[in-house]
Amino acid sequence: xxxxxxxxxxxxxxxxxxxxxxxxxxxxxxxxxxxxxxxxxxxxxxxxxxxxxxxxxxxxxxxxxxxxxxxxxxxxxxxxxxxxxxxxxxxxxxxxxxxxxxxxxxxxxxxxxxxxxxxxxxxxxxxxxxxxxxxxxxxxxxxxxxxxxxxxxxxxxxxxxxxxxxxxxxxxxxxxxxxxxxxxxxxxxxxxxxxxxxxxxxxxxxxxxxxxxxxxxxxxxxxxxxxxxxxxxxxxxxxxxxxxxxxxxxxxxxxxxxxxxxxxxxxxxxxxxxxxxxxxxxxxxxxxxxxxxxxxxxxxxxxxxxxxxxxxxxxxxxxxxxxxxxxxxxxxxxxxxxxxxxxxxxxxxxxxxxxxxxxxxxxxxxxxxxxxxxxxxxxxxxxxxxxxxxxxxxxxxxxxxxxxxxxxxxxxxxxxxxxxxxxxxxxxxxxxxxxxxxxxxxxxxxxxxxxxxxxxxxxxxxxxxxxxxxxxxxxxxxxxxxxxxxxxxxxxxxxxxxxxxxxxxxxxxxxxxxxxxxxxxxxxxxxxxxxxxxxxxxxxxxxxxxxxxxxxxxxxxxxxxxxxxxxxxxxxxxxxxxxxxxxxxxxxx
Numbered sequence: 001x002x003x004x005x006x007x008x009x010x011x012x013x014x015x016x017x018x019x020x021x022x023x024x025x026x027x028x029x030x031x032x033x034x035x036x037x038x039x040x041x042x043x044x045x046x047x048x049x050x051x052x053x054x055x056x057x058x059x060x061x062x063x064x065x066x067x068x069x070x071x072x073x074x075x076x077x078x079x080x081x082x083x084x085x086x087x088x089x090x091x092x093x094x095x096x097x098x099x100x101x102x103x104x105x106x107x108x109x110x111x112x113x114x115x116x117x118x119x120x121x122x123x124x125x126x127x128x129x130x131x132x133x134x135x136x137x138x139x140x141x142x143x144x145x146x147x148x149x150x151x152x153x154x155x156x157x158x159x160x161x162x163x164x165x166x167x168x169x170x171x172x173x174x175x176x177x178x179x180x181x182x183x184x185x186x187x188x189x190x191x192x193x194x195x196x197x198x199x200x201x202x203x204x205x206x207x208x209x210x211x212x213x214x215x216x217x218x219x220x221x222x223x224x225x226x227x228x229x230x231x232x233x234x235x236x237x238x239x240x241x242x243x244x245x246x247x248x249x250x251x252x253x254x255x256x257x258x259x260x261x262x263x264x265x266x267x268x269x270x271x272x273x274x275x276x277x278x279x280x281x282x283x284x285x286x287x288x289x290x291x292x293x294x295x296x297x298x299x300x301x302x303x304x305x306x307x308x309x310x311x312x313x314x315x316x317x318x319x320x321x322x323x324x325x326x327x328x329x330x331x332x333x334x335x336x337x338x339x340x341x342x343x344x345x346x347x348x349x350x351x352x353x354x355x356x357x358x359x360x361x362x363x364x365x366x367x368x369x370x371x372x373x374x375x376x377x378x379x380x381x382x383x384x385x386x387x388x389x390x391x392x393x394x395x396x397x398x399x400x401x402x403x404x405x406x407x408x409x410x411x412x413x414x415x416x417x418x419x420x421x422x423x424x425x426x427x428x429x430x431x432x433x434x435x436x437x438x439x440x441x442x443x444x445x446x447x448x449x450x451x452x453x454x455x456x457x458x459x460x461x462x463x464x465x466x467x468x469x470x471x472x473x474x475x476x477x478x479x480x481x482x483x484x485x486x487x488x489x490x491x492x493x494x495x496x497x498x499x500x501x502x503x504x505x506x507x508x509x510x511x512x513x514x515x516x517x518x519x520x521x522x523x524x525x526x527x528x529x530x531x532x533x534x535x536x537x538x539x540x541x542x543x544x545x546x547x548x549x550x551x552x553x554x555x556x557x558x559x560x561x562x563x564x565x566x567x568x569x570x571x572x573x574x575x576x577x578x579x580x581x582x583x584x585x586x587x588x589x
Contacts, residue, residue, distance in 0.1 A: 017039055021045065022069060022074060046438070051069070058415040192324050204271045222277075226249075235253050238397050245386050344359055428474050449516045456472045478518070
């Protein structure tokens with residue numbers, strides 16, 4: 001079969017039946033291969049960035065995703081989405097149709113190019129934000145496709161494949177590569193024995209689970225580890241949905257100093273902290289305030305593990321957890337279980353508030369729902385809900401690209417059309433990518449969409465020195481009317497009272513169509529947790545600003561010159577500051 005048919009078939013075998021993207025004359029041969037494969041579909045999106053977000057959402061619930069763009073203008077548009085997928089271990093294949101080989105070799109100036117043609121410039125950009133790149137030729141087409149797919153399945157991060165127009169049509173052998181990999185046996189034995197030893201010796205062990213458990217397909221083994229070990233367990237923000245919240249040794253989520261002092265106390269007093277799949281970042285772990293260096297105890301990642309600061313490579317998370325499970329002696333540790341979730345209150349005709357919205361979500365969400373929560377203030381309201389078991393919550397807390405959730409929810413709906421997909425977004429973020437509502441309707445999707453409308457970028461207002469700064473304003477829209485612009489079956493409403501919000505949620509449960517709710521609240525109405533975190537971030541930012549200002553005001557150029565030879569890092573940072581502070585001094589240096 002030809003190269004384009006080969007890559008489509010290999011991706012189909014990984015569970016990718018739907019390809020997102022936009023057409024361009026350089027990628028037609030790839031699109032023909034998708035359309036001619038009876039098991040794959042083409043999902044045309046509004047723009048390439050949205051297509052990348054959609055592939056991200058598809059991969060989150062299906063395992064893998066794919067996006068197809070054209071050379072230059074298309075691939076540069078999708079690169080932000082691909083970077084986000086890399087940041088959060090979402091395995092997406094970015095396929096780019098590029099001009100034919102002869103034009104590349106002759107550096108012919110074709111459209112979508114810089115004035116001085118450099119056909120490898122954009123691949124170089126993708127090297128920085130993917131786990132592997134490949135530029136296909138007649139000699140390497142099959143081997144390069146096989147190589148990057150092996151990286152994709154092991155690292156669970158995006159890969160980039162550039163296919164020249166003529167190479168897409170050449171015939172290559174149709175033999176499937178082996179994409180499976182296993183742990184290094186010696187490392188697996190040593191690491192599992194060391195982990196069991198540390199847990200057995202510990203008096204106050206605590207487990208913190210996080211999102212990479214899902215990304216590396218280790219959820220079953222993780223849950224067995226929790227129940228077999230008898231160790232108290234908590235989670236960071238993106239790991240909210242990992243276990244049944246009714247579990248007797250669930251401490252509730254870790255919110256640092258902001259909330260849930262029970263979990264905070266157990267974690268801070270732990271003599272053996274076990275993190276599984278953790279992303280320890282400012283927003284995901286609420287300020288990175290743990291009194292532990294997580295890699296100094298036991299930290300299990302997707303393909304490697306740290307124990308007492310020593311790294312063990314080529315360890316598959318699921319295999320390591322399974323090996324530990326077989327050797328563990330269960331602990332008998334009683335905990336003070338905290339109250340988890342919102343306290344439900346009755347509705348009335350009072351004005352709708354964010355607090356009311358989130359506590360109502362708690363009873364609205366059902367098992368097997370797939371929930372996409374937009375970046376900003378939404379994740380911190382939605383993280384405090386007591387979820388039913390097997391409810392899936394998807395966040396993009398590390399990369400944090402606003403607008404992601406709308407097309408990502410569309411991708412999830414394509415991936416699992418029988419599941420109820422719920423999108424919770426803010427008005428500011430929604431405006432960036434809301435045109436994909438039309439793509440949802442065009443493909444017969446029936447999500448529940450709740451747009452929390454409060455006139456601007458609320459989280460940015462909280463982080464700004466002046467909450468009234470005009471740069472946080474947005475164009476005002478009637479979102480309920482906007483959703484009806486597109487051809488398709490949609491029920492839409494705008495609500496501003498608690499009673500009407502309740503009625504709208506009930507209507508969605510009997511409607512067999514897209515349901516779109518604009519929930520209007522006051523401009524600065526956010527959960528208290530959001531305010532606390534925003535204030536903490538502002539305080540840290542102001543402290544940092546002060547340090548930088550003081551450094552720049554007290555620059556000693558003689559001292560800078562004397563230290564240049566001994567420290568390249570010092571040279572790079574300090575000379576830059578000197579140039580900004582005093583142009584003449586910067587020029588001399």
